[in-house]
Amino acid sequence: MTEARITLDGRTLEVAEGDTLLDAARAAGIEIPTLCHDDRLDPFGGCRMCLVDLEGTRRPVPACKTTCADGMVVNCGGERLQRVRRTMVDMLLADHYQDVAVKDNELERYAVEYGVEQPSLRFDRRGAYDDRNRFIGFNPGACILCDRCVRYCDEVMQCTALEHAGQGGNALVQPTQGKSFLDTTCELCGGCVSTCPTGALYEKQATRNGAVTEQECAKTSTICTYCGVGCSLDLNVKDGRVIKVTAETGVGANDGHLCNKGRFAFDFIHHPDRLTEPLLRGDDGELHPASWEEALARVADGLGAVKQQHGPDALAFLASSRCTNEDVYLLQKLARAAAGTNNVHSCAAT
Secondary structure (H helix, E strand, C coil): CCEEEEEECCEEEEEEECEEHHHHHHHCCCCCCCCCCCCCCCCCCCCCCCEEEECCCCCCEECCCCECCCCCEEECCCHHHHHHHHHHHHHHHCCCCCCCCCCCCHHHHHHHHCCCCCCCCCCCCCCCECCCCCCEEECHHHCCCCCHHHHHHHHCCCCCCEEEECCHHHCEEEEHHHCCHHHCCCCCCCHHHHHCCCCCEEEHHHHECECCCHHHCEEEEEECCCCCCCCEEEEEEECCEEEEEECCCCCCCCCCCCCHHHHHCCHHHHCCCCCCCCEEECCCCCEEECCHHHHHHHHHHHHHHHHHHHCHHHCCEEECCCCCHHHHHHHHHHHHHHHCCCCEEECCCC
């Protein structure tokens, strides 16, 4: 791989040619602020928070879009860049109104870091957007028009459920043509929620019992069991209840992406109708709690009776898509070796 040698904050670094200055800085442990950047998306350079000084240029350049070249001399900090970044935060706060905090608001975090207590001016708040879908909420007043959600929808999901409409003071992000999410090509994957830096897009489930931020929750890393892909995800738990599901960028086979089931279909965990113990139907026709030994014995007797009366091919075994590969392997061994049938299938089909 071709390498380039650059000087970054006085340090000489060898980087892969083609990497951006932002990539090089992060690899060297140098923090450069960003708001419109997501590693999963093409560089955008819209928020201008990542501006750095490049020797030989008249003005600062965006680190996220500037490709490293041999001999570059770059400064990532200093009083002038601090002043520029503070101005950017000030301008972005001018039309940012956050009513319900549901995640780490990156803009407000930078406001604290750069000492912007109140913006120098205020624009009118954008109108409310109450969508009828059950999972994704949208607060236009918190939107800073970074377009991360629009670009995620386009570049990753390859659909056009979100758009950047209007210009100037009338510019806004919205579901395509101002429709409901349900009337667009949206798959309700929640990827727009995960990439939003301010919480303008948020999970409705996390706000039903009041605003709950990720910082208030304990996280448990696990693997999604809805299909055989094996996506990594984090359960955000507060007071013994799962509040929301998130996924960390750069981790696991999914790299922070989740489908609608993986992100939103967790209500069954606390549903009052969820079965938490085996039930057997008694002589009275009602279901009664039983031990696992009793339940498994009943299943074995029932399968054995069908096999004896109708033969092994009267039996079929279907594995849940939420089974692991090891579970499915054991089920097919049970079907073939114990029951004597090849009628076995997994609905995951992976």
